Amino acid sequence: MAAKDLSYVKTTTPLDREIQQKEVSFHLYMFQTEETQRIVIKREENQRNSPSDFEAMAVQEWPIRDGPTFEANIVAHAVGLHFVVSRTEAKWFICFNIVFTDERLRPSNLKVLRTLVGMDGEWSIIGGTGKFAFVQGVATYKVIEVAEKYNVKELRIRALCLTFLPKQVLVTKIGPWGGNGGKEFDIIESAPQHLESVTIRSGVAIDSIAFSYINQAGKKQTLGPWGGDGELTDTITFAPLEIVKEVSGTTGTFGGDTIVTSVTFVTNVRTYGPFGKPNGTAFSVPLTDTNVVGFFVRAGRPVNAIGVYARPSVQNY
Incomplete structure (x- = not known):
């Protein structure tokens, strides 16, 4: 029997670095407007909550501000997509990155994932990069303003980041x-x-x-x-x-x-x-x-x- 090629085998070593947890907490506002999202797969007109809703999908780049008005500073963007996942109700699966543009946090981001149902709820934070590497948590959302061409969601983000301290070298x-x-x-x-x-x-x-x-x-x-x-x-x-x-x-x-x-x-x-x-x-x-x-x-x-x-x-x- 020919020897097996083991070149793909990886070895691991025990973790010998101290780990600390850091809490992340934000109070922000997401602005969902017609100008910041685009329908890429349209559903049939006047057929809401029908099987045709499965064809609806949109991409978005919603601005996130540090206050509830359009005059507040943009500190991040919610960049991703959402699409209908139910034949019987207006249920959207949503997946996006909160990409921070504020100088204190860029180029860090948070990965958000969950099904969107109703006006209020929460999304899972399943990961991140930069200052938010190894993060997990939740983002609760609540619609605080609804207009003809936009709505404003209040976001309260709470998560934990793991920080791997530098390996201590024996002196x-x-x-x-x-x-x-x-x-x-x-x-x-x-x-x-x-x-x-x-x-x-x-x-x-x-x-x-x-x-x-x-x-x-x-x-x-x-x-x-x-x-x-x-x-x-x-x-x-x-x-x-x-x-x-x-x-x-x-x-x-x-x-x-x-x-x-x-x-x-x-x-x-x-x-x-x-x-x-x-x-x-x-x-x-x-x-x-x-x-x-x-x-x-x-x-x-x-x-x-x-x-x-x-x-x-x-x-x-």
Whole structure:
């Protein structure tokens, strides 16, 4: 027997991201006018509620406003179609997208589906895109004005959206190197994902360190300076694809305390430093398949000790 072609087989992995629910609530008004819909399959004249009604189908682009009058702002359009699904009554199956045109929500949309019977009722919201991805809910409607060439429906939309939070990547603390003096400074708010910049103040030793990073929620964080003032200030701004692969330096004794006397950063692009004076005992943090994304220190006026946060260089998302 010939081997089966399994090229179509897909594999799945367990979901390991946190999910949050967000409630969506709107109070809007839909304007159904002759100008915003077109009959594409007509029923016979004067044969309403007869078998010929099955031939009736229309497409529409009804404007949705934030108020009940024509002067209110258009914030979306109901774009879709509707057609008769009953031989005995005026029952329309309706399917459309609420396509938002308001700058705060575009290009998001909600998918609406249900049979339309009577003046009031509710439609199912079965999906969406953009800000409303993975949405489910209902849209209740009520006719509040009927005229010769239009009617106005009040819409109250309530739904829940699922939000998949970014996958949390394990970060590891390595170190510190140096002494026990000074005060402890550390990252306490959110785990780092990518190191953006480092600022070193130095003279005969490392006086302070400050840095900025992108956390695992995609937001920029800036910490420091941790330590005191120095004679020289050097700022390293890393390129978007540049990663720190090694941190090295020296520690020595000053005034009875062990402090960090120099520090050097090695990236996949170049070497920065040494900053300070490389005197004393050497230390090195060479990393394999990981990269530096943040720091923690002990510092007073100089930096007494320094350690790093490292994370895997390649992640599967």
